[in-house]
Amino acid sequence: MSVLFVFVDGVGVGLNSSENPVASSKLRAFSHFTRNNGIHQDCEDTSINGTLFKKIDANLGVEGLPQSGTGQTSLFSGENASKKIGKHFGPYPHSKIKPLLRKRSLFHKVKEIGLTPHFLNAYPDIFFEKSEKRNRWSCTTLMSKSAGVRLNRFDDVQVGTAITAEIIQNAWRTMLNLDVPDIEPEEAAIRALNALNQFDLVLYEYYLTDKAGHAQDRMMADSVLEILDRFLGKIIRNLKKEDTLLITSDHGNIEDLFVKTHTRNPVPLLVKGNTEPFKAVESILDVTPAIIRLLSI
Secondary structure, eight states, rough: OOOEEEETTTOOOOOOOOOTSSSSSTTHHHHHHHSSSOOTSOOOOOTTEEEEEEEBBBSTSSSSSSOHHHHHHTTTTTOOOHHHHSSSSOOOTTTTHHHHHHHHHHHHHHTTTTTOOEEEEBBHHHHHHHHHHHHHOHHHHHHHTTTTTTOBHHHHTTTTSSTTTTOOHHHHHTTSHHHHHHHHHHOOOOOHHHHTOOSEEEEEOHHHHHHHHHHTTTHHHHHHHHHHHHHHHHHHHOOOOOEEEEEEHHHHHHHHTTTTTOOOOOOEEEESSGGGGGGOOOBBBGHHHHHHHHHHH
16 A cells, blocks of 8 residues: 655635636546536535545644745644744745754654655756755755655656656756656656555655746646646546545645735645545644554554
8 A cells, every 4th residue: 555645836725716727627637536626615525435625724823825835844744834933934944944854754754654755756957956055955855855765866757767847847858958758647647656566655746836826827827737637637547446645735826816926725635545544634734644644554
């Protein structure tokens, strides 16, 4: 039994409106969980036939707009990073909350129970050069490095065992001039499913949803959501009965393109497989403990 955790940055539960890119029947993967037209505030929390949808809190009892640094640290540790520093902070983790990722993260907890975590994202050489020079790492990369989980690079993309941040590899080829072909979202999904045969927990991070929200670009939003939908759809259709798929976010954004900022909307929790440990989840703080409960069974 393995868990695939797809972390989708900047997706909240917004209005049931055609102006909300996430509230669309075209997004069949999201609709699979909600039994509705995508994800929106009129979707009822539901748990049916091994699938679960819940609206969960990302504000964590702190005023202001949730941010990625504190939101992701909270999500990946189960501890309220925003309350620890008295504010929401991002996009990188604040110095006072980095210990949560360096010592008490989801990856650390998985290793403590004798299991193997894996981070599926790959990064180009320029990312490592800039991050090491500035000593500035994202929440997921800091968590991985600190837990001794290897970060994938160009060679891993070439052999088909890792996935780039945009899923289909186009930015690596067109923007970085790296010799990788474009791939279909379904091919990337097969890579994720293959990783479940080797590791107990596999994490994949998709950030373009947050980028589209900040850009207030409907065309970009629809495009990145379509790619994500095809990726998730392939996983849903081919997930082994004994494995579990988990999808959630750190804060809202793309669901409201009228504002350039994040939102205080709840975020979706979507689960396919063993939903029992996730039924009591009320906020992003409860996700890591639920994963550990599931893996400890």
